[in-house]
Amino acid sequence: MTDALERNPNVSRSALESLHRDVFGWALSRCDYDRTAAEDLVQQAYVELLTGRARFDGRSSLKSFVFGIVQNLSLRRFRRLATRLRFAAHQDSAEAVDEMRIDDDKEGIWDAVRALPARQRDMIELVFCRELTIAEASAIMGVTLGTGRVHYERAKQRLREVLDYDDD
Amino acid sequence: MTELDDRLRDTLRSKDGLAPGFAETFAAAAQRSQRRAPLLRVGLPIAAAVAVVAVLTGRPEPELGLVSEAELFGSTSWRAPSDELLPNRRFDIYRDLPELGESTKLQGEAL
Numbered sequence: 247m248t249d250a251l252e253r254n255p256n257v258s259r260s261a262l263e264s265l266h267r268d269v270f271g272w273a274l275s276r277c278d279y280d281r282t283a284a285e286d287l288v289q290q291a292y293v294e295l296l297t298g299r300a301r302f303d304g305r306s307s308l309k310s311f312v313f314g315i316v317q318n319l320s321l322r323r324f325r326r327l328a329t330r331l332r333f334a335a336h337q338d339s340a341e342a343v344d345e346m347r348i349d350d351d352k353e354g355i356w357d358a359v360r361a362l363p364a365r366q367r368d369m370i371e372l373v374f375c376r377e378l379t380i381a382e383a384s385a386i387m388g389v390t391l392g393t394g395r396v397h398y399e400r401a402k403q404r405l406r407e408v409l410d411y412d413d414d
Numbered sequence: 415m416t417e418l419d420d421r422l423r424d425t426l427r428s429k430d431g432l433a434p435g436f437a438e439t440f441a442a443a444a445q446r447s448q449r450r451a452p453l454l455r456v457g458l459p460i461a462a463a464v465a466v467v468a469v470l471t472g473r474p475e476p477e478l479g480l481v482s483e484a485e486l487f488g489s490t491s492w493r494a495p496s497d498e499l500l501p502n503r504r505f506d507i508y509r510d511l512p513e514l515g516e517s518t519k520l521q522g523e524a525l
Contacts, residue, residue, distance in 0.1 A: 263436045270433035285434050292443030355425040374419060375426035402418075411418040 253298030257308060262292070265309050268376050272313050275371055276320035291315045310382040317386050358408045366401035369394060
């Protein structure tokens with residue numbers, strides 16, 4: 247690799263660049279869509295790679311590895327804040343879902359996703375939005391594959407009910 | 415892939431917004447990672463010096479053993495108390511002491 251990181255020889259700058267948009271999107275959702283906090287989180291993830299504190303050895307995909315760093319950093323840095331924010335957001339969204347007119351526009355789907363329990367929402371995001379497998383998503387979330395599958399199925403089931411879809 | 419799956423993907427991606435440029439983010443991260451380097455350069459020698467001092471001051475005491483007789487007599491001298499007292503106080507010292515057989519019990523105002 248010509249543009250490999252000095253302290254992380256299995257990671258190249260170009261590979262990181264190709265993941266950057268997805269990594270930022272994932273960081274954004276970790277920070278309750280606070281852009282400044284997400285930018286800081288992505289920077290910190292890159293610092294971990296540049297300093298070699300997080301060392302990629304090729305056992306997983308680079309994408310799930312970097313997503314894992316972002317997940318761990320966000321858990322460490324925003325644990326208390328995220329809990330409060332998610333609780334508040336969950337309350338608001340739950341009320342919104344009760345009141346909303348169930349249709350198939352984006353806001354309706356968005357509200358339904360936001361109203362899911364945190365782990366189900368994360369699973370849906372990782373699988374559908376970030377195009378990871380359930381196994382990769384489970385590893386990032388730190389749960390077993392079986393638990394990951396349960397979160398995924400429950401999330402899909404809940405969304406089908408709320409959004410009145412029965413095409414699965 | 416179902417219709418719901420497609421709509422989920424579209425909806426979630428639409429929330430990503432515009433990501434900050436990779437080059438700027440990476441450069442900022444590189445700067446942050448180098449900011450820690452001087453700390454390490456200063457911190458490591460200090461930590462090493464502290465460790466050396468701790469090792470040196472924490473050395474065990476030399477083992478205690480018996481002093482040889484010759485060494486003991488060579489390094490000390492002994493003088494009787496009277497050698498010091500008699501030249502200065504002469505016999506005054508004995509005047510303050512009761513004589514043998516003398517009563518020390520008070521009877522009224524007198525011994």
